[in-house]
Amino acid sequence: MRVSTCQSCGNEFPCSDLYVVFDRTLCEPCADADLAARNLPQVPPDAVRRLGDPTVCGHCGTDQGRQELPSVAGVPACPACEQRLRNPRLPGWVKAAGLMILVLGGVELARNWRLFQGYFEIPRAHRAAKAGDFEEAASQMTLAAKHLPEIPDLPIQQWYFQGMASMIKGQFDQAAEGFEKAWQQAGKSGAFDKKSRDALEQWLMIAKVNSLLEKDRNDDALTMARKLKLNFPSNPSGDSLINAAGIAVAFDGKDYVTFEKLAREYLASDPKDPLATSQVASALSCRYAETGQESFNTEAMELLDKARKLSGDDKSFKEYEERILHRLKTREVLDKKEYDRRFRSGGKGQAK
Amino acid sequence: MIIIPGWLIAIATFPGIIVHEAAHVLFCKLRKVAVLKVCYLQFENPPGYVIHENVTDFTSNFLISIGPFLVNSALCVLICLPAFIRVRTFEMGDPLSYTLLWLGVSIGMHAFPSNQDASNLWHAAGAAVKRLNLLALLAYPVVIAIYVANLLRFFWLDYLYGFALGLGLPELALKYAAG
Numbered sequence: 001m002r003v004s005t006c007q008s009c010g011n012e013f014p015c016s017d018l019y020v021v022f023d024r025t026l027c028e029p030c031a032d033a034d035l036a037a038r039n040l041p042q043v044p045p046d047a048v049r050r051l052g053d054p055t056v057c058g059h060c061g062t063d064q065g066r067q068e069l070p071s072v073a074g075v076p077a078c079p080a081c082e083q084r085l086r087n088p089r090l091p092g093w094v095k096a097a098g099l100m101i102l103v104l105g106g107v108e109l110a111r112n113w114r115l116f117q118g119y120f121e122i123p124r125a126h127r128a129a130k131a132g133d134f135e136e137a138a139s140q141m142t143l144a145a146k147h148l149p150e151i152p153d154l155p156i157q158q159w160y161f162q163g164m165a166s167m168i169k170g171q172f173d174q175a176a177e178g179f180e181k182a183w184q185q186a187g188k189s190g191a192f193d194k195k196s197r198d199a200l201e202q203w204l205m206i207a208k209v210n211s212l213l214e215k216d217r218n219d220d221a222l223t224m225a226r227k228l229k230l231n232f233p234s235n236p237s238g239d240s241l242i243n244a245a246g247i248a249v250a251f252d253g254k255d256y257v258t259f260e261k262l263a264r265e266y267l268a269s270d271p272k273d274p275l276a277t278s279q280v281a282s283a284l285s286c287r288y289a290e291t292g293q294e295s296f297n298t299e300a301m302e303l304l305d306k307a308r309k310l311s312g313d314d315k316s317f318k319e320y321e322e323r324i325l326h327r328l329k330t331r332e333v334l335d336k337k338e339y340d341r342r343f344r345s346g347g348k349g350q351a352k
Numbered sequence: 353m354i355i356i357p358g359w360l361i362a363i364a365t366f367p368g369i370i371v372h373e374a375a376h377v378l379f380c381k382l383r384k385v386a387v388l389k390v391c392y393l394q395f396e397n398p399p400g401y402v403i404h405e406n407v408t409d410f411t412s413n414f415l416i417s418i419g420p421f422l423v424n425s426a427l428c429v430l431i432c433l434p435a436f437i438r439v440r441t442f443e444m445g446d447p448l449s450y451t452l453l454w455l456g457v458s459i460g461m462h463a464f465p466s467n468q469d470a471s472n473l474w475h476a477a478g479a480a481v482k483r484l485n486l487l488a489l490l491a492y493p494v495v496i497a498i499y500v501a502n503l504l505r506f507f508w509l510d511y512l513y514g515f516a517l518g519l520g521l522p523e524l525a526l527k528y529a530a531g
Contacts, residue, residue: 072386072405073386073388073404073405073406077386082386085386085387085388085405086381086384086385086386086387087381087384088377088380088381088387088390090374090377090378091392094370094374094392097367097370098371098374101367101427101431101455104448104451104452104455105430105431105434105452107448108434108435108438108448108449108452109434112434112435112437112438115437115438115441115442116437119437119441119442119526119530120529120530122530123530123531127531148442150442150444151442
């Protein structure tokens with residue numbers, strides 16, 4: 001500790017107890033008396049300051065003897081005080097409040113994680129559907145429906161996409177099942193408007209017609225196709241499904257004239273379709289088998305050539321062509337089931 | 353313009369004031385700058401303050417001044433984003449979500465440097481640029497932006513910033529991320 005003398009009373013005091021008042025070093029009582037005697041309305045700044053003692057910590061008052069302390073913000077500070085000032089700690093309540101906010105934020109993030117997942121899965125599903133990848137669309141929408149059970153139209157979309165994916169794969173039973181679930185749920189939940197429910201019902205009927213045709217229930221398929229056309233006249237598939245079912249019914253009834261007529265109507269609607277072309281060839285092959293009239297054979301062969309060029313490497317065309325050629329060669333009309341049984345692997349008969 | 357008393361805003365958004373001052377303290381600690389006094393919250397002007405020793409180097413000055421801006425902004429987004437998706441996107445808000453949105457926006461509202469912070473930084477940057485301090489030169493546009501933003505606090509830009517950061521940014525981010 002350092003000591004100095006008051007220039008007014010002459011007594012010795014610790015430097016930390018003395019003041020510099022208008023450039024004179026004074027003790028506290030003398031400083032007060034000096035200022036009172038000056039009778040100033042306002043003391044100018046810097047006219048009065050503490051003398052200070054660089055050997056005494058200005059923060060905790062520890063006396064360091066003769067050792068001078070470094071200054072922190074103009075005030076001597078002992079090592080402990082300097083350490084404390086340069087490493088300030090947040091109060092416990094600030095830390096606790098901060099921790100609580102972080103915990104609440106974490107809880108909110110954890111419980112809302114499924115919302116984020118669902119939020120991103122829905123547009124992914126729609127993008128996939130737009131790109132025609134209904135398999136992916138169904139998969140993403142299934143996840144979204146699982147993550148967001150509060151949204152009633154997600155399962156409907158999920159089943160719709162599943163139906164579309166099955167349609168594309170030619171799995172008409174599964175497609176009909178998907179559309180049926182979607183349609184029924186849409187009716188129950190009220191989440192979809194009438195237009196959307198009607199669209200689902202149309203897809204359901206289309207899938208059913210295809211499913212019935214696949215099972216050779218051609219009369220039922222024709223009835224369903226006509227119902228589709230009656231209920232939804234603007235559906236573009238109505239006419240073609242009636243045509244397809246009509247062809248199947250005509251074939252079953254060995255009414256090859258009607259078969260040819262309907263096949264030609266179909267071809268007229270899409271002259272570059274290899275299936276439509278080969279269907280006319282098929283009808284002509286049946287008529288050739290029935291009548292033996294050579295012109296049917298000739299035209300059938302011409303149309304087959306055309307269909308072959310149009311179809312490229314389509315396996316379903318090759319399968320169809322094989323049966324048509326058999327009719328033209330043998331004048332025997334076999335349906336696919338019988339032909340497969342007799343000539344194709346897996347059938348019981350032997351290939352001739 | 354409606355004049356809303358500062359103390360009322362301080363009450364309504366007090367978490368942001370505490371975080372602002374705590375961020376100053378943290379950056380002081382990071383730069384080993386002595387902190388002489390801290391007031392985390394008071395219901396008068398200023399609603400909070402940190403008194404620290406004079407800082408001579410620009411880096412410390414810059415970090416201590418913009419520390420609250422960085423910390424408050426980051427916390428605002430982190431707290432608001434998870435709550436936002438429940439409240440705004442799925443309209444399934446509950447007390448926890450609304451509380452977190454209030455906390456986040458309050459914190460975001462106090463991200464802007466105070467008058468004193470902006471003034472300190474402005475003068476420190478000016479002096480450092482004259483000394484051709486590289487960081488000061490690089491940071492000068494930020495310093496100008498902070499200074500201007502601070503002036504625009506008169507038009508409640510700081511509060512608008514809190515709302516934009518807490519509610520606007522999550523909306524944009526979610527829309528962008530979802531494509």
